[in-house]
Amino acid sequence: MKSIANLSPDLSSDYLSPEMSRRRFLGVSGMLVLGACLPVRGALAQAKAAAAFEPNLFLAIDGDGTVRVTAHRSEMGQGIRTALAQVVADELDADWSRVEVIQAEGDEKYGNQNTDGSVSILLNYDRLRATGASARLMLRQAAASRWDVDVESVSAVNHEVIHAATGRRLDYGELAADAAQLPVPEDAPRKNEAEHRYIGKPVVHVDAGDIARGQGVFGADYRLPNMATAVVVRCPWLGGGVKAIANQPKGEPGLISIETLPPAPSAGPVFAPLGGVAVVAEDTWTAIRIARGLQIEWTDSPNRSFDSEALCRSLREAVMQPGTPVPGSGKGDVDAAFAEGGTEVSAVYETAFLAHAPMEPPVAVADVSESGCVVHAPLQDPQSARGLIAGYLGMDPGSVAVTPTLLGGAFGRKSKPDFALEAVELSKRLKRPVRVQWLREDDIRHDFYHAAAAQHHRAVLDDDGKPKAWLQRSAFPSITTVFAAQASAPAPFELEQGFSNLPYAVENQRMESAGLRPGVRIGWLRSVCNVFHGFSANVFADEMAAAVGRDPIEHRLAMIPASGKLQQPGMPAPEGHELDFGRLREVIKRVRKLAEWDRPRPEGVGLGFAVHQSFRSYVATVLEASMANGRPRVSNAYVALDCGTYVNPDTCVAQMEGAVAFGLSLALYGDIGMKDGAVVQSNFHDYPILRIAEAPTTQVELVPAQGRLPAGVGEPGVPPVAPALVNALHAATGTRHRSLPIRA
Amino acid sequence: MVYELNVNGNGQSVDVSPDTPLLWVLRDHIGLTGTKYGCGGGYCGACTVHVDGSAVRSCQLPVADLEGKSISTIESLEARHPELVGTWVADNVAQCGYCQAGQLMSAAALLDANPAPTDQDIDAAMTGNICRCGTYARIRAAIHDAASQRNAGGASE
Ligand code: FES
Ligand code: FES
Numbered sequence: 084m085k086s087i088a089n090l091s092p093d094l095s096s097d098y099l100s101p102e103m104s105r106r107r108f109l110g111v112s113g114m115l116v117l118g119a120c121l122p123v124r125g126a127l128a129q130a131k132a133a134a135a136f137e138p139n140l141f142l143a144i145d146g147d148g149t150v151r152v153t154a155h156r157s158e159m160g161q162g163i164r165t166a167l168a169q170v171v172a173d174e175l176d177a178d179w180s181r182v183e184v185i186q187a188e189g190d191e192k193y194g195n196q197n198t199d200g201s202v203s204i205l206l207n208y209d210r211l212r213a214t215g216a217s218a219r220l221m222l223r224q225a226a227a228s229r230w231d232v233d234v235e236s237v238s239a240v241n242h243e244v245i246h247a248a249t250g251r252r253l254d255y256g257e258l259a260a261d262a263a264q265l266p267v268p269e270d271a272p273r274k275n276e277a278e279h280r281y282i283g284k285p286v287v288h289v290d291a292g293d294i295a296r297g298q299g300v301f302g303a304d305y306r307l308p309n310m311a312t313a314v315v316v317r318c319p320w321l322g323g324g325v326k327a328i329a330n331q332p333k334g335e336p337g338l339i340s341i342e343t344l345p346p347a348p349s350a351g352p353v354f355a356p357l358g359g360v361a362v363v364a365e366d367t368w369t370a371i372r373i374a375r376g377l378q379i380e381w382t383d384s385p386n387r388s389f390d391s392e393a394l395c396r397s398l399r400e401a402v403m404q405p406g407t408p409v410p411g412s413g414k415g416d417v418d419a420a421f422a423e424g425g426t427e428v429s430a431v432y433e434t435a436f437l438a439h440a441p442m443e444p445p446v447a448v449a450d451v452s453e454s455g456c457v458v459h460a461p462l463q464d465p466q467s468a469r470g471l472i473a474g475y476l477g478m479d480p481g482s483v484a485v486t487p488t489l490l491g492g493a494f495g496r497k498s499k500p501d502f503a504l505e506a507v508e509l510s511k512r513l514k515r516p517v518r519v520q521w522l523r524e525d526d527i528r529h530d531f532y533h534a535a536a537a538q539h540h541r542a543v544l545d546d547d548g549k550p551k552a553w554l555q556r557s558a559f560p561s562i563t564t565v566f567a568a569q570a571s572a573p574a575p576f577e578l579e580q581g582f583s584n585l586p587y588a589v590e591n592q593r594m595e596s597a598g599l600r601p602g603v604r605i606g607w608l609r610s611v612c613n614v615f616h617g618f619s620a621n622v623f624a625d626e627m628a629a630a631v632g633r634d635p636i637e638h639r640l641a642m643i644p645a646s647g648k649l650q651q652p653g654m655p656a657p658e659g660h661e662l663d664f665g666r667l668r669e670v671i672k673r674v675r676k677l678a679e680w681d682r683p684r685p686e687g688v689g690l691g692f693a694v695h696q697s698f699r700s701y702v703a704t705v706l707e708a709s710m711a712n713g714r715p716r717v718s719n720a721y722v723a724l725d726c727g728t729y730v731n732p733d734t735c736v737a738q739m740e741g742a743v744a745f746g747l748s749l750a751l752y753g754d755i756g757m758k759d760g761a762v763v764q765s766n767f768h769d770y771p772i773l774r775i776a777e778a779p780t781t782q783v784e785l786v787p788a789q790g791r792l793p794a795g796v797g798e799p800g801v802p803p804v805a806p807a808l809v810n811a812l813h814a815a816t817g818t819r820h821r822s823l824p825i826r827a
Numbered sequence: 828m829v830y831e832l833n834v835n836g837n838g839q840s841v842d843v844s845p846d847t848p849l850l851w852v853l854r855d856h857i858g859l860t861g862t863k864y865g866c867g868g869g870y871c872g873a874c875t876v877h878v879d880g881s882a883v884r885s886c887q888l889p890v891a892d893l894e895g896k897s898i899s900t901i902e903s904l905e906a907r908h909p910e911l912v913g914t915w916v917a918d919n920v921a922q923c924g925y926c927q928a929g930q931l932m933s934a935a936a937l938l939d940a941n942p943a944p945t946d947q948d949i950d951a952a953m954t955g956n957i958c959r960c961g962t963y964a965r966i967r968a969a970i971h972d973a974a975s976q977r978n979a980g981g982a983s984e
Contacts, residue, residue, distance in 0.1 A: 297861020744961020
């Protein structure tokens with residue numbers, strides 16, 4: 084069972100010691116890479132002939148000079164396959180047009196593969212630079228010995244080793260076999276920033292061409308010979324099982340079988356399938372048509388009475404009562420400061436349950452045989468999925484091969500492999516390959532939902548509008564509720580997401596939290612608890628500024644210490660990743676300039692500002708908004724991002740653009756409700772996603788890398804969006820929206 | 828039932844029930860998986876193809892209605908709209924990419940009807956295509972880029 088500690092990337096051992104993981108991987112030579120890795124395109128194709136030169140798991144160079152970089156993280160649109168290859172190819176000084184990316188299976192030998200928490204570059208930057216640099220030195224050594232010259236007299240540039248004195252040159256491919264005979268050097272010299280040719284440069288994603296031609300292979304596109312397709316009808320409420328099927332279909336052309344799957348056990352294994360009735364057919368439409376016609380009677384479960392409105396009411400009530408103090412968080416005397424009086428600001432903020440709704444609904448292909456199990460699916464963590472599948476089948480993990488396809492969006496949904504386990508179970512029963520295809524309705528109704536939440540903020544201000552005392556309370560059903568039958572309280576890793584680590588100087592401060600058990604599965608969604616914590620803290624700060632008539636950005640800068648780093652309660656951040664007040668102030672100042680914050684906007688158009696540090700990155704966002712035909716309209720978005728060292732600036736920009744759209748979707752529409760245990764919404768007509776006419780123009784400014792540690796890019800853009808919108812609408816209209824989605 | 832279809836200029840004969848949506852005929856019976864399933868309800872546009880030159884939602888079209896019509900999919904788009912595919916790549920439009928076949932097919936139909944669309948024209952023509960990754964601004968830019976490339980080189984085509 085996956086332990087809670089593994090949930091947060093901040094707690095992973097790889098994160099705590101990137102140096103250690105680097106050493107673990109360098110110098111692993113002669114490892115047979117290719118048996119384990121297949122190219123994503125036509126992934127079933129035969130493994131290629133062994134490479135001439137494989138200095139480690141992540142790099143192989145063929146005799147024809149083809150450089151193959153193994154991507155061990157999953158691609159879901161964040162450009163990671165490209166970025167990992169950029170890093171290796173840069174230090175190798177490879178010709179980009181001769182670089183190929185191979186997708187790795189899930190295997191412990193790669194280290195952390197959990198593509199989650201915006202840590203792929205952070206965890207791998209150093210070790211992949213070392214991989215490229217070692218190989219490059221070895222190629223130089225091979226050429227020097229072939230020519231019988233000093234290694235210092237040869238250079239490796241753009242896929243060739245060159246001896247300048249004599250003009251001799253050899254292609255990397257011609258040297259690969261010789262280089263393979265050399266020991267892997269411990270400390271090969273790396274380039275300095277000025278020498279980088281791919282790192283820090285915009286590079287088009289390696290899958291862009293396939294995607295634009297309809298050739299990218301997503302989970303839904305993977306095919307095996309003799310594959311059947313299953314559509315599963317699941318109980319509307321969590322924990323219910325099949326009592327009876329009133330209309331057992333028989334003799335339908337294309338129908339293979341109707342399989343009853345038991346409901347998920349209430350305690351472990353994690354991510355167990357929900358159970359239900361699987362319609363297995365020769366083709367997808369037959370499965371869908373028959374599944375839609377089934378009349379199933381379900382057994383009861385305690386979750387059948389679950390009602391999201393009642394839960395939200397309880398959350399609202401919970402934040403009006405004293406909660407559990409966040410360990411180590413208290414400061415000064417909040418009650419005394421409140422008793423002293425002054426301008427007081429107090430508000431309750433509420434946010435709804437959300438579904439991930441990746442564009443590709445969950446889907447998985449499994450082929451279980453006596454000798455083993457093969458799975459191809461859009462999985463964020465093929466390694467933990469492999470472990471879970473092996474456990475489920477009682478097989479040795481060595482007999483289970485799990486390869487990620489391209490992920491058609493994920494946002495956290497596809498780190499939970501319940502859908503792959505369904506395919507495994509059905510393939511085992513039917514003794515043939517089975518693809519399980521979730522319908523959009525299944526996706527919306529049977530997700531691991533982003534938690535609904537409530538926060539209460541109360542502060543008393545000095546004449547400048549700075550809080551003399553600040554009481555914060557947060558209540559939400561914790562992610563830990565899916566892992567432990569008794570859990571309900573928010574975990575420290577959830578509170579450290581924009582609640583217990585607010586960057587404001589306050590003398591008297593109290594933080595409390597409360598949790599409730601929900602009747603649905605809770606899961607992490609892009610930016611996790613930063614979504615609601617970043618929302619309430621940023622709107623409340625705006626309310627403080629408004630209460631004393633100050634400019635929101637001036638007021639915010641006044642609340643943030645001029646320099647230094649945050650001493651946060653709970654687990655201190657590793658060195659180099661503490662919240663740095665100077666960096667936070669820098670993104671605020673940059674976005675103020677980018678948005679031309681002081682330029683007057685027309686009547687009815689307002690600017691709203693928010694800033695949030697998460698996943699070790701700093702993002703400040705300004706939105707320009709107005710009301711049009713009774714609905715909020717966002718015309719422009721401005722984003723300043725400091726993510727430390729970055730690999731592909733165009734990807735960083737794209738992730739901020741995407742984060743604005745994701746944030747606006749949840750701010751304007753994101754609302755999942757449950758009644759009688761069942762999710763009310765079902766598809767994009769009642770769970771809308773932002774459409775093109777509503778998408779603003781987004782300008783992004785990237786803070787230069789300055790040699791800082793790499794930080795997250797995929798998630799940190801989301802949290803400031805919703806509060807910036809609420810603050811902009813307040814500036815535009817004077818109306819303050821305190822709950823999401825905005826019901827204007 | 829056996830149906831004779833014309834897909835990307837090729838004759839295809841498929842044996843399926845008459846209510847089978849074109850989407851699943853393409854994906855499961857003809858092996859063209861570039862056209863995607865996103866919602867099955869006509870809401871998202873991931874399944875967009877051209878039927879007799881118009882952009883339509885293939886999840887909503889039963890195969891029985893399609894005999895004698897000319898169907899084209901993402902797999903044949905580049906031959907007709909090389910600029911569009913080219914700018915889509917050069918502008919690095921796609922994130923996850925799952926919606927992009929549908930986006931491209933809607934964009935191509937727009938350019939066929941309107942060689943120099945404004946932002947408003949684009950928003951109107953593309954409103955049926957959801958992108959959960961939020962690539963909308965790049966979609967607009969790539970359509971403009973493709974339109975100007977096409978118009979610059981159009982005379983010779
Ligand atoms: S799959 Fe056809 S519109 Fe969504
Ligand atoms: S690129 Fe992912 S849904 Fe559009």
